[in-house]
Amino acid sequence: MWIASPASSIPPATISGGPDVVLLALFACPAVTIAALVVVLAVWAARDASRQARGHRRRKGQCQRCGYDLAANVSGVCPECGLVREPR
Numbered sequence: 001m002w003i004a005s006p007a008s009s010i011p012p013a014t015i016s017g018g019p020d021v022v023l024l025a026l027f028a029c030p031a032v033t034i035a036a037l038v039v040v041l042a043v044w045a046a047r048d049a050s051r052q053a054r055g056h057r058r059r060k061g062q063c064q065r066c067g068y069d070l071a072a073n074v075s076g077v078c079p080e081c082g083l084v085r086e087p088r
Contacts, residue, residue, distance in 0.1 A: 063078040063081060063085070065081050065083045066078065066081040068081070
């Protein structure tokens with residue numbers, strides 16, 4: 001919870017609680033804002049890298065989950081991880 005000093009120029013209604021307090025904390029403390037942005041960007045980058053890897057594996061004929069080569073596999077199931085291959 002955000003605690004303001006008596007000399008603060010922030011109105012008491014904003015400090016009482018609710019979503020305004022979160023926004024106030026994000027913009028009042030630059031370190032919190034930067035940390036939140038770093039976390040959001042890291043999660044986005046990890047998800048994007050995962051999507052690219054799955055697409056690359058699919059084009060090369062590999063299992064999308066583990067990367068096992070499925071070139072000669074006719075069953076449609078990866079022998080390494082058990083993922084069912086989508087029909088083309």
